[in-house]
Amino acid sequence: MNKIVTIAAVAVLLSLSSCTAYLSPYTSTTQSQTNFDETQLKKVQFYLSGDITLYRELAASETQITGGDIKIVDGKKVEQFVIKSGTPGVIIKAEDRDTFLVSFDADGSFLRFGANNDYNGKYTLMAKEWQGRVGIVDYAGREFKSTPESIYAYLAVNMEKVNNTTVNTKEAGGRTIE
Numbered sequence: 001m002n003k004i005v006t007i008a009a010v011a012v013l014l015s016l017s018s019c020t021a022y023l024s025p026y027t028s029t030t031q032s033q034t035n036f037d038e039t040q041l042k043k044v045q046f047y048l049s050g051d052i053t054l055y056r057e058l059a060a061s062e063t064q065i066t067g068g069d070i071k072i073v074d075g076k077k078v079e080q081f082v083i084k085s086g087t088p089g090v091i092i093k094a095e096d097r098d099t100f101l102v103s104f105d106a107d108g109s110f111l112r113f114g115a116n117n118d119y120n121g122k123y124t125l126m127a128k129e130w131q132g133r134v135g136i137v138d139y140a141g142r143e144f145k146s147t148p149e150s151i152y153a154y155l156a157v158n159m160e161k162v163n164n165t166t167v168n169t170k171e172a173g174g175r176t177i178e
Contacts, residue, residue, distance in 0.1 A: 023047055023156040028121035030157070031097060038094040046102060048087045050153035052111070052125060054137065054144035055080040081139065083111075085153070099126065102155065109140040113155055122154035 024030075026046065036044070058077040089104040098115040100123065116124040125146060127135025133148035 022159055023049075024159040025049065025120070025122045026155045026157045027123070028098060028115035028117075031115070038091070041091045041094055041100065044091070044157055046089045046091065047156045047158075048083055048085055048089060048104065048153055049156045050085045050149070052083045052150040052153045053080065053147040054082075054139055054150075055147070056142060056144045081144070089155075100155075107140070111137060111139060116154075119154065124152075124154045125150055 034040075055078050058079055083104045087104050089102045091100045092103050092108070092110055093101040095101065095112075100113050101110040102113050103110040112126040113123040114126040115121050125135060125137070127137050127146065129136040131145075133151050135146040135150065137144055137146055
């Protein structure tokens with residue numbers, strides 16, 4: 001009886017693992033191969049490969065927070081947004097074929113991602129300015145800094161859905177001499 005339960009558990013795990021999406025980095029090569037325009041890109045479900053953490057120090061006069069967490073760091077008030085690895089996002093605008101505005105939140109706030117040749121063409125966070133590995137980005141109408149770890153996050157897609165190709169096959173019946 002114990003063997004049957006073990007075999008059933010393994011079968012369930014195998015069936016669940018076969019249902020999981022295969023996420024692959026969305027790269028400039030992927031974009032070239034698919035040649036998606038903005039309308040098509042807006043239909044693709046993107047996912048974040050790693051955490052992105054944004055923060056900004058609040059001025060003493062700022063009392064209203066519209067989103068994010070407030071933390072006290074060394075006696076200073078800091079507003080922080082965290083977008084976790086695996087969070088789904090959608091493209092709301094393709095500025096060009098290599099730069100996308102991606103929203104991970106229902107309020108429409110977005111971040112800019114672009115093809116990064118130094119990172120194998122992966123679409124990574126783009127900042128207005130980089131101070132070492134800390135990026136200065138606009139998010140939710142305000143300026144934030146990204147944590148150094150955020151530089152490694154990139155856009156990923158379920159390749160089974162992106163590479164969904166239809167093949168029409170016709171078999172020749174052959175031809176004989178008349």
